Amino acid sequence: MKESLFALKGTFAHTPKPESFIFEEDSYLVCHQGRVEGIYPELPKAYENIHVYDFSDKLIIPGMCDMHLHAPQYAYRGIGMNIENPEWGTWFERYAFPDESRYADLDYARLAYTRFVDDWMKTTTTRGCIYATIHRPATLLLMELLADRGFAAYVGKVNMDRNSIPGLLETTEESISETLAWLDDCQDRFAEVKPMLTPRYTPSCSDELMEALGAIAIERNIPVQSHLSEGLDEIEWVYELKPGLSCYGQAYDMYHMFGSDVPAVMAHCVYPNDCEFDLMSRRKQLMVAHCPQSNFSSSGGVAPVKRYLKAGVQVGLGSDMAGSNTLSLLRIMADAVLASKALWAFTERKMDPYAKRNVLSLSEAFYLSTKGGGALWGDVGSFEDGFLLDAVVLDESRLKDLNERSFYERLERLILLSDDRDIVAKFINGRQVYG
Amino acid sequence: MKESLFALKGTFAHTPKPESFIFEEDSYLVCHQGRVEGIYPELPKAYENIHVYDFSDKLIIPGMCDMHLHAPQYAYRGIGMNIENPEWGTWFERYAFPDESRYADLDYARLAYTRFVDDWMKTTTTRGCIYATIHRPATLLLMELLADRGFAAYVGKVNMDRNSIPGLLETTEESISETLAWLDDCQDRFAEVKPMLTPRYTPSCSDELMEALGAIAIERNIPVQSHLSEGLDEIEWVYELKPGLSCYGQAYDMYHMFGSDVPAVMAHCVYPNDCEFDLMSRRKQLMVAHCPQSNFSSSGGVAPVKRYLKAGVQVGLGSDMAGSNTLSLLRIMADAVLASKALWAFTERKMDPYAKRNVLSLSEAFYLSTKGGGALWGDVGSFEDGFLLDAVVLDESRLKDLNERSFYERLERLILLSDDRDIVAKFINGRQVYG
Numbered sequence: 001m002k003e004s005l006f007a008l009k010g011t012f013a014h015t016p017k018p019e020s021f022i023f024e025e026d027s028y029l030v031c032h033q034g035r036v037e038g039i040y041p042e043l044p045k046a047y048e049n050i051h052v053y054d055f056s057d058k059l060i061i062p063g064m065c066d067m068h069l070h071a072p073q074y075a076y077r078g079i080g081m082n083i084e085n086p087e088w089g090t091w092f093e094r095y096a097f098p099d100e101s102r103y104a105d106l107d108y109a110r111l112a113y114t115r116f117v118d119d120w121m122k123t124t125t126t127r128g129c130i131y132a133t134i135h136r137p138a139t140l141l142l143m144e145l146l147a148d149r150g151f152a153a154y155v156g157k158v159n160m161d162r163n164s165i166p167g168l169l170e171t172t173e174e175s176i177s178e179t180l181a182w183l184d185d186c187q188d189r190f191a192e193v194k195p196m197l198t199p200r201y202t203p204s205c206s207d208e209l210m211e212a213l214g215a216i217a218i219e220r221n222i223p224v225q226s227h228l229s230e231g232l233d234e235i236e237w238v239y240e241l242k243p244g245l246s247c248y249g250q251a252y253d254m255y256h257m258f259g260s261d262v263p264a265v266m267a268h269c270v271y272p273n274d275c276e277f278d279l280m281s282r283r284k285q286l287m288v289a290h291c292p293q294s295n296f297s298s299s300g301g302v303a304p305v306k307r308y309l310k311a312g313v314q315v316g317l318g319s320d321m322a323g324s325n326t327l328s329l330l331r332i333m334a335d336a337v338l339a340s341k342a343l344w345a346f347t348e349r350k351m352d353p354y355a356k357r358n359v360l361s362l363s364e365a366f367y368l369s370t371k372g373g374g375a376l377w378g379d380v381g382s383f384e385d386g387f388l389l390d391a392v393v394l395d396e397s398r399l400k401d402l403n404e405r406s407f408y409e410r411l412e413r414l415i416l417l418s419d420d421r422d423i424v425a426k427f428i429n430g431r432q433v434y435g
Numbered sequence: 436m437k438e439s440l441f442a443l444k445g446t447f448a449h450t451p452k453p454e455s456f457i458f459e460e461d462s463y464l465v466c467h468q469g470r471v472e473g474i475y476p477e478l479p480k481a482y483e484n485i486h487v488y489d490f491s492d493k494l495i496i497p498g499m500c501d502m503h504l505h506a507p508q509y510a511y512r513g514i515g516m517n518i519e520n521p522e523w524g525t526w527f528e529r530y531a532f533p534d535e536s537r538y539a540d541l542d543y544a545r546l547a548y549t550r551f552v553d554d555w556m557k558t559t560t561t562r563g564c565i566y567a568t569i570h571r572p573a574t575l576l577l578m579e580l581l582a583d584r585g586f587a588a589y590v591g592k593v594n595m596d597r598n599s600i601p602g603l604l605e606t607t608e609e610s611i612s613e614t615l616a617w618l619d620d621c622q623d624r625f626a627e628v629k630p631m632l633t634p635r636y637t638p639s640c641s642d643e644l645m646e647a648l649g650a651i652a653i654e655r656n657i658p659v660q661s662h663l664s665e666g667l668d669e670i671e672w673v674y675e676l677k678p679g680l681s682c683y684g685q686a687y688d689m690y691h692m693f694g695s696d697v698p699a700v701m702a703h704c705v706y707p708n709d710c711e712f713d714l715m716s717r718r719k720q721l722m723v724a725h726c727p728q729s730n731f732s733s734s735g736g737v738a739p740v741k742r743y744l745k746a747g748v749q750v751g752l753g754s755d756m757a758g759s760n761t762l763s764l765l766r767i768m769a770d771a772v773l774a775s776k777a778l779w780a781f782t783e784r785k786m787d788p789y790a791k792r793n794v795l796s797l798s799e800a801f802y803l804s805t806k807g808g809g810a811l812w813g814d815v816g817s818f819e820d821g822f823l824l825d826a827v828v829l830d831e832s833r834l835k836d837l838n839e840r841s842f843y844e845r846l847e848r849l850i851l852l853s854d855d856r857d858i859v860a861k862f863i864n865g866r867q868v869y870g
Contacts, residue, residue, distance in 0.1 A: 078848040079840070079844045079848055080847075111837065112837060296777055300776035300784070325852060338728075346735070346777070359735070362516075362517040401510075412514055413512075416512075416516065416760040
């Protein structure tokens with residue numbers, strides 16, 4: 001049952017601003033109706049009778065927001081990152097598309113999605129933007145499973161009316177009508193699990209479909225997610241499919257699905273040209289889902305995150321399961337820092353060996369994975385007063401430090417070394433969902 | 436007790452050549468006096484009474500060789516990868532040097548090294564090249580602990596007679612005499628744990644010390660390990676300390692510690708100039724310890740591994756604990772592949788968007804971590820006839836695949852997804868040491 005008023009006791013770490021962590025040592029966070037009422041060194045008199053979850057000696061961090069992942073791909077994570085046999089075809093042809101076509105079978109979907117949701121629970125993630133498949137029943141099932149576990153999420157029935165394989169392809173009419181039927185099914189069904197329009201990417205969706213989806217997005221006020229400028233081949237393909245574009249992003253923007261009318265989460269954004277960068281910085285409801293491990297793995301590239309942030313573009317982190325092999329945003333955060341170091345070394349420092357270090361700090365990466373992505377839901381991703389309480393409790397005892405450490409150091413160790421064994425409890429929207 | 440004749444039953448995966456994996460499905464590996472006698476689909480008649488370790492349904496891989504790690508740094512792994520407060524100084528000043536100075540205390544050393552050795556056991560690594568500290572008793576203790584557990588290793592008492600902190604600095608005379616005393620203590624003491632001369636790097640060792648160590652190396656026939664071209668600042672510093680060099684490597688080569696007279700393992704080798712590259716390719720007893728995670732983290736750079744291999748330079752993989760935060764060579768292998776993709780994307784493909792993909796394959800990375808590094812010990816790192824039997828048994832049941840997979844796919848998943856929980860047993864030199 002949801003308690004309307006309670007407190008968490010422990011040491012809190014969060015990033016209201018990306019520049020630095022704030023630590024609240026051995027304190028009480030009071031939660032009222034799902035939101036942070038305040039953090040106090042001692043429990044105030046007025047609250048002395050409320051229930052206190054005692055996590056003394058533990059670190060408590062905001063829940064993380066995974067802004068891009070493919071739930072059906074969890075079943076075959078960690079495969080095909082390094083295809084050595086050319087006869088196997090591409091990763092899409094050999095793994096992604098054949099496996100996604102199996103979600104027409106609701107039994108398979110239940111088995112695979114249950115496993116995904118169970119394992120997602122054992123991470124620091126509390127909410128995310130999820131791609132399902134083209135299948136309406138399986139997508140609805142995924143939403144049910146997420147809602148049952150208490151997750152907050154946007155979930156998309158994927159749209160694909162071209163360039164797929166038989167069994168994973170809709171006609172344009174089907175794709176539109178199934179999307180509408182799905183929205184009718186789910187739009188008001190779950191409190192915290194909501195639909196997101198999900199044209200897979202331009203090569204998968206005809207102009208006619210994109211036009212219809214853009215209209216639905218505006219009419220029903222549904223946010224959108226898609227892929228943008230993930231690879232050089234893909235960008236060329238988009239130019240072939242839609243001659244006359246100055247940048248790939250225009251292929252979404254012309255259909256009102258680039259953060260002009262409704263929020264739009266664009267995954268990857270590794271190779272923006274100047275036109276795209278400029279367009280992105282002007283679209284205030286657009287958010288980049290930065291997926292560093294996936295980008296390294298698929299193309300060796302790194303999205304220019306520091307540049308996006310400087311230009312005021314919103315950025316969150318994404319695992320891009322199964323473009324990466326992990327659901328852990330702690331790992332993705334570490335990858336984001338390493339990727340920014342590589343980008344800096346191979347660009348700015350390449351031009352000037354004495355170039356000032358210009359890389360993501362750990363607090364910036366932490367911000368991206370919490371408050372950065374959380375902005376899609378409003379006041380989410382930090383423990384500031386009034387924010388929705390998403391929290392994860394971490395136990396560092398397994399890491400057995402031999403020395404006294406600062407909170408910053410303890411947190412860095414947890415980010416770099418901890419795994420599912422170290423997660424003690426999880427709260428979403430002020431409700432304990434794990435532990 | 437060591438059995439002189441036994442068999443392992445299971446599915447074997449190894450890389451006699453870097454180009455591809457060889458899988459021996461559901462077979463028997465016969466081990467005689469610590470070496471692979473052969474792999475058979477059925478147990479030959481002559482062996483029908485020997486003990487068979489039954490690992491049916493498990494994958495068995497060669498033990499891995501960690502060619503560069505600092506055992507004393509394990510205690511504070513995962514800290515200071517991202518120093519945000521300039522007042523803290525460098526990673527060396529804040530963490531590495533103060534912590535290493537604590538190994539003057541044998542009680543602290545015992546606590547920390549026991550933890551390291553215990554946790555190293557829970558990895559796929561069976562042998563390695565380890566830096567201890569400058570302290571002779573603690574170095575000897577580490578060697579004892581490793582020998583007790585059955586590891587094969589080269590261990591170095593570190594030499595440092597300049598540019599360190601008080602408490603972690605020897606006089607030149609001390610450094611030489613302690614090195615000789617240590618060699619007297621350990622050179623013939625352990626069957627599989629051997630000494631390696633370890634001038635930390637040029638900035639830590641005066642010319643006089645280097646000259647003495649080079650003479651000792653030749654006189655006693657002791658291999659050498661050190662750091663080379665890890666960072667741009669370091670390379671400049673070496674040029675300042677030793678004016679007139681054409682490349683950093685010469686600072687080792689002029690003292691016979693660059694693979695001319697005795698084997699030499701050089702860690703990192705990220706930024707070779709043409710002179711260094713040429714010198715490396717001519718020194719046939721030189722091996723590069725490639726440490727991709729550490730290099731990303733410290734400088735954002737990637738060692739040109741494909742170039743080294745093409746030029747015939749020996750290469751192994753190193754965790755560089757605690758320049759990285761992991762002892763897992765499975766993780767380092769994955770990092771090596773990602774790093775090679777970034778290097779390719781930011782160099783060859785930057786020049787030519789249509790450049791042929793030129794990255795480390797998974798089998799190449801596997802080869803580096805097994806037979807590549809293993810070459811330092813001779814016939815080590817694969818299951819070819821006559822090779823020393825180092826083997827690790829992996830259980831994939833926790834990964835719960837929903838589909839039938841090829842052996843290649845099963846192995847890729849284990850490399851990318853498994854952790855200490857999935858390691859069932861370990862053999863070193865034909866002796867079970869774990870599980």
